[in-house]
Each structure stands twice: as C-alpha cells, then as structure tokens.
Amino acid sequence: MDNPAISQQPTFIDLFSGCGGLSLGLSSAGWKGLFAIERATDAFETFRANFLAKGVRHPFQWPAWLEQCAHSIDDVLERHDDELKELRGKVDLIAGGPPCQGFSFAGKRKSSDPRNKMFQRYVTFVDIIRPKFLILENVPGMNVAHTKQGTKTAKAGITYYDKLREALSALDYSVGEMILDASNFGVPQRRARLVVVGIHADLAKAMPTGCTGVFNEILQEGANQLSVYGGGALVSAEQAISDLVVGGDRGRTVEYTGFGARRGYVQLEYKGPSLPMYQRLMNQGVAPEQMDSMRIAHHKEDVEARFKKILSSCKRGVNLSHEDRRRLGMLKHRTVPMAPSLPAPTLTTLPDDILHYCEPRILTVRECARLQSFPDWFVFQGKYTTGGDRRKVECPRYTQVGNAVPPLLARAIGIGVIKSFHSAEGKVKSAIGKKRVIKKAAVMAGN
Structure with a gap:
C-alpha cells in the first residue's frame, strides 16, 4: 500500500452482507458501497431493493464485472480473481459479518460447523485487496474456545478470534476488538456483539492510539446517537x-x-x-x-x-x-x-x-x-x-x-473509523510537510 491517503468519500465492500444492515449503517455514515456478497437469494433481493434499485437513497457503485445477484464468497473468489486483484490497495474498507450460528450461545455450538470457517474466506479477501481498514462483526461466542466437551473461556484455549487476529497480523494489520451492546448506540435492543477493527500497517504508523483510538471514536458517536434517539437514555x-x-x-x-x-x-x-x-x-x-x-x-x-x-x-x-x-x-x-x-x-x-x-x-x-x-x-x-x-x-x-447488524450500531462504527481516517491523514500530511521543510533547510544549508 504505497499511498495511505484517504478518498473524499471512502469506499467499502460488504462481505456476508445479508439484507444490508451493515451496509445501511456505513452508507449513512458517509461511506460509498462498491459491492456486497450474499449467498441467500431472499436476503440479496432485499439488499437489491434498498441499494441497487432505481432511486434508492444509498446507491452502490457496483462494478460491471460482477453480476447483481446472490453469490457465495467462494464463487466470487474463484471466478473473479483477476478483477479482485485489480482492486488491490484501491478500497478503503472491507466490512463483514460472517455467519455466526456456529459461535452463538443461542444455538448448538459446534466446532465442526462449516459456517465457522467463513472468517477464513474473509481473510482471503483481505489478502487479495489489502484495504486500509477492516471491520468484522460477530457474536461474542467467536472469542470463546470451542472444545469437544463444550466451550471454555478465551483464556483456556485458542478461539476463532485468536485465529483471525493471527491471520490478519500476518497480513500486516493491527487488530483490536471490543464487545459493544447495541442499546448503547440508540438501538432499542440489548444486543452484545464482538466488533473487530483492523488497520493496515502503513496507516497505523500515523495513528499512535491505533485501534483503541478507533473504538474511542465509536463509543463517542454511540453517546451522540443515544442523545439524539433517546435523550441520553436507553431507548425502550x-x-x-x-x-x-x-x-x-x-x-x-x-x-x-x-x-x-x-x-x-x-x-x-x-x-x-x-x-x-x-x-x-x-x-x-x-x-x-x-x-x-x-x-x-x-x-x-x-x-x-x-x-x-x-x-x-x-x-x-x-x-x-x-x-x-x-x-x-x-x-x-x-x-x-x-x-x-x-x-x-x-x-x-x-x-x-x-x-x-x-x-x-x-x-x-x-x-x-x-x-x-x-x-x-x-x-x-x-x-x-x-x-x-x-x-x-x-x-x-x-x-x-x-441476522442483521443494527444499522445504528453500524453507523457509529462507520463514523468512528472515518474520524480516525481523517485524523491519520492529517498526521501523514503533517509528517510529510515536516520532512519537506527539513530537506529544504538542509539544501539551503549546503548552499
């Protein structure tokens, strides 16, 4: 990633998009959607009606090479490898909420559930495109170890989140996580979710507070939304x-x-x-x-x-x-x-x-x-x-x-990342300016 500069309207790709809750939140936060991948036909038809139909509020900038229909992520990776490689370094954010049923405490937790492996496809996508930022949303159970006997706390074994973090770190991403309750963001529902943020190393250098700073911005926007939607109190x-x-x-x-x-x-x-x-x-x-x-x-x-x-x-x-x-x-x-x-x-x-x-x-x-x-x-x-x-x-x-990500939660996440974007960009420009001043002074001193 040679150029860590941020586009005027940052772009994102939504993996495992479902009906579009995460896309809606990011779009309302100022992001521009490029395309989304969802394999369930019914869910994609809802997505189409709200993001691809004529006259929609948040139209996607969908590429001509990808048919506007339901796709599995495996099919897209297999059939469009060349087109995806063309996007390398040109996308600001990859977001996604891989299927969570295998992690959820609301159902039967199975370490063999094939849906647990979908985060690996997410990593493959990241490896090809190398966006500046990552967002991944899942149930808190993703950070609890699966065992043949049931579950253990995160300290007692390797969790799927541990595997995700290791894989993304190997791709030069700084990764952090926090469990966020949607009710603290103006959503009238108690809904705890594990939110993972990743920052590419080239951009992370300009962000001394890293993922912690991003989450601070997210929490601040949550407080702002709570003030607007609930007068500062939880919405009942x-x-x-x-x-x-x-x-x-x-x-x-x-x-x-x-x-x-x-x-x-x-x-x-x-x-x-x-x-x-x-x-x-x-x-x-x-x-x-x-x-x-x-x-x-x-x-x-x-x-x-x-x-x-x-x-x-x-x-x-x-x-x-x-x-x-x-x-x-x-x-x-x-x-x-x-x-x-x-x-x-x-x-x-x-x-x-x-x-x-x-x-x-x-x-x-x-x-x-x-x-x-x-x-x-x-x-x-x-x-x-x-x-x-x-x-x-x-x-x-x-x-x-x-199955959806609450749009108001997604909006706060999107705004938090954008603010961190602009903060980092300002520091990059400042650092470049200082280097130029120093270089110019050295040249003049040589004369």
Missing part, C-alpha cells in the same frame, strides 16, 4: 414500537394484501408515529401507506390464550423460568415477554422467541426491524417465515432482520 421497546400497537379486538387493522397474503391475515392501519423521538426519526419521510412488512401473525386460539397467561403472570424482559414453562406446559427453551420500559431482548431468527409487551402475539417483521433500528423506508423481500429443511436454504424476512 415501548418508545420504539408503541405506534404499531394494534389494540383490543384488532380494531385498528385492515386486510393484509401484500406478499404472502392469505385469508385471515390483517395488518395495522397505520396513522403515523407517536411522540417518542425514536419513532419519528425511524418514520421520517415515510407515508402511512408505504409501511412495509406489517402482517400480523394469525395465532390459534390456544396459542393466544397461552400468550395472555405469559403476559399476565411471568416476569418481563427475561426468558421464562423452568417453573413457568412447566406450569404452562411449554417445551420451547426460549420465550421472552418484552418489558415495555426496557430495551427489547436480543432478536433472533425465530419470531416466536419474543412476545409483544402488551399484546398476546409475536412481533411483526416491521416491529422487529424497528427494534433493530431499520428505518421505516427500508423494505423487505421474500417469505415471512419458513421451516424444516427449507431453513437451510431459505432466508425469510424474520431471519433477515434477526
């Missing part, structure tokens, strides 16, 4: 979605006629946001009829009755206790009734993991999107849910939202 579930409450006997509903419409499905007849600033900012510029993914689940009577019992008798904001599950005859291992005054619990890909705070139902996709900090103009494509073996190949709307 009620503040985020109270305008989407249906009401008794579903009196505020109309027939649902969107994708996957079937008899009996309804959606909220939306009238607009309420007083909380978070709602107004998420809904800014969106007409009521433009609200997307508002279909309300059609629960059976016995399921709705059980949900009513949970809301009336179980502790809010935490998973049902063993005693509660036994009393209610439930085998499901995770069911969390939301607390209205607290941020929502961590969203997953399973819509029935979380219950609405005041209505006996699961959340709509739009409510989940609000809790992830997707603005209301962001549209989702594909099925709402899927099941059985289809879960291995399909990525429905609930899954897209549950």
